[in-house]
Amino acid sequence: AALAQGRQPLLLERTAGLGGRARSLFARDVDSMIDNGQHVLAASYHETRRLLRRLGQENAIHFQQPLSIHFRFNQRRNFPFRAWRLPAPLHFLLPLLFGAPLSRSDRRYLFRWGRRFRQTVPEQLKPLTVRQWLDEAGQSPLLEQLLWEPLTLATLNTPLRQASAFLLYQVLQKAFLSSAATSGLGLATRLLGEIFARPAEQFIRQQG
Incomplete structure (x- = not known):
């Protein structure tokens, strides 16, 4: 939203990686990238879905219809x-x-x-x-x-x-x-860092 208005946002992160709670990180004990806690989205998260579309990542989240939980x-x-x-x-x-x-x-x-x-x-x-x-x-x-x-x-x-x-x-x-x-719930099909943080960083850099 700030970029769309011609502003230059200052992004502050508490950790070394982007994404906040939705970031991905390397876990040495399993020698692999993992998410910082598994997240689910809801089909009614309209602003989040708009962000996913803007980042070209909406297909990376599988949204149930209707809600189903075992x-x-x-x-x-x-x-x-x-x-x-x-x-x-x-x-x-x-x-x-x-x-x-x-x-x-x-x-x-x-x-x-x-x-x-x-x-x-x-x-x-x-x-x-x-x-x-x-x-x-x-x-x-x-x-x-x-x-x-x-x-x-x-x-x-x-x-x-x-x-x-x-x-x-x-x-x-x-x-x-x-x-x-x-x-319905939205379930990530890839690492959260690949869905949110990395595309968002690329988008911000492309916008200058």
Whole structure:
């Protein structure tokens, strides 16, 4: 955006490589390049997808349609989740209600939570962590293990006790509960450094 306005940005990096949390680095113990933590994108990340198109890298991310996640807890317990092609939030909640290994109380809770979610005032979540939000909502340990813990780590790259409840609300609202078409996850097919950092550096240099 700064380059498009004729400005010369000053790029500061804390580490020796470009990319921030989405950078790739050499790991000596495996003698190979790896990503600094595996990231997933959401199909609703419109600005990120616009950046990928500008860098010529949109095909480097595989976007699901609709959302599909296979949860595996141990050798005997797993749960293949797939969003249904229904209006939001039913496309997300009904597969959980009828397919997940939940107790009756958890199913009732999810149904009530889906109704209350749309009445949530986002500003009230800003001081809270996800951990505090879940505790206030009375989440069960099973729902936390099945849904919130992996979802928070995958989308915010932060554990429950530190992640922002406000940011998770935004992710849920825009990425998972807006429509089935935009609920899918985007998975990188190459190293993140090859998708973001290196093309961005080339683009900046080409623009002078």
